[in-house]
Amino acid sequence: VTVGTVGTPIRGCEARLGAQDELQVRGDMVFAGYYKNPEATAAAIVDGWLHTGDVVEQHADGQLRIVDRLKDIMITAGGKNLTPSAIENRMKASPYIKECIVIGEGRRFVAALIQIDDETVARWAEARHLAFTHFRSLVERDEVRALIEAEVAEGNRHLAQVSRIRKFHLLTKMLDHDDGEVTATMKVRRSSITKTYAAEIEALYR
Numbered sequence: 001v002t003v004g005t006v007g008t009p010i011r012g013c014e015a016r017l018g019a020q021d022e023l024q025v026r027g028d029m030v031f032a033g034y035y036k037n038p039e040a041t042a043a044a045i046v047d048g049w050l051h052t053g054d055v056v057e058q059h060a061d062g063q064l065r066i067v068d069r070l071k072d073i074m075i076t077a078g079g080k081n082l083t084p085s086a087i088e089n090r091m092k093a094s095p096y097i098k099e100c101i102v103i104g105e106g107r108r109f110v111a112a113l114i115q116i117d118d119e120t121v122a123r124w125a126e127a128r129h130l131a132f133t134h135f136r137s138l139v140e141r142d143e144v145r146a147l148i149e150a151e152v153a154e155g156n157r158h159l160a161q162v163s164r165i166r167k168f169h170l171l172t173k174m175l176d177h178d179d180g181e182v183t184a185t186m187k188v189r190r191s192s193i194t195k196t197y198a199a200e201i202e203a204l205y206r
Contacts, residue, residue: 005063015064016049020081022070023056024049055083072190074105080162082110084190087163094151095120099175101193102165103201111204112168113197114148115175121147136172145170167204169197 001007009015013027030050033041044051055067067083074082084102087110091100099115118135121144125132132138148170156164175181180192194201 002059002061002063005059005065008062008064017056017058018049018051020070020073021055021057021067023052023054023064023066025052026050074102076104076110076162077106077108078162082163087112087159087165090158091152091155091165094155096124096147096151099171099188101188101190103194103204107205109166110163111201112152112165113171113193113200114152114168115171116144116148118174135174139170139172169200169204171197 009025013025013029015023015025018024026049030045030048033045053070055070055073057065057067059065068085072084074084076082082102082104084104087102088100091097091112091114096117097114098117099113101113103111103113116139118138122132122138124147125138125141125144128143130141130143132141138144148168152165152168175188175193177184177186179196180189181196182188
C-alpha cells in the first residue's frame with residue numbers, strides 16, 4: 001500500500017491516461033450507461049472507455065494518485081494548467097486558514113478568496129490583546145491581514161512559481177450553506193462563490 005494513492009488497476013480492469021491526464025478505465029466493472037440519457041452515456045463512455053473525470057498521476061510502480069477533478073483544472077492566460085485543490089490544500093495546512101478558493105482560469109496570475117479559521121485566529125488575537133467583537137471586525141484588523149499574508153507566503157514556498165498566490169481577498173463572512181456557497185457536507189461550491197464575489201475578484205486583478 002502506498003499512502004496517498006488509490007493503488008493499481010485490479011484484474012480485469014484496463015486503465016490509461018487520456019487528455020490532461022484524465023483516468024480512463026475499461027472492463028466489466030464499467031456501467032452500461034445512464035438511465036434514459038444516451039447523450040450523457042455517449043459523453044462518458046467512448047469506445048468502451050469510461051472517462052472518469054479524475055486527473056491522476058501514475059507512479060513508476062503503477063500506483064495511481066488522484067490529483068483533482070478534470071472540470072476543476074484551470075488554465076491561466078499564459079496557458080499553464082493549474083490544479084486548484086493542490087494549491088488550496090497547501091494553504092489550508094495553515095491552522096489560521098479554514099477555506100481557500102483559488103482563482104486563475106484565464107487570468108495572468110493566481111489569486112484567492114480566503115476564509116480565516118475563526119477559532120484559531122481569535123485565540124491568536126486574544127493572546128496579543130487585539131480587540132474585536134465579531135468575525136468581520138476580526139478579519140478587518142491589519143494584524144490579521146499580516147498574519148494571513150505570512151501564512152500565504154509560507155504556503156507559496158512549497159509551490160511552483162506559476163501556482164503561487166500573488167493576491168488574496170479575506171472574506172468578511174463565513175461561507176454559508178444557506179447562501180449556496182457550500183454543500184450540506186461543507187464542500188465549497190466554487191462556481192457559486194466566484195459569482196457572489198465577482199466584484200472582489202475583479203478588484204484583485206485591477
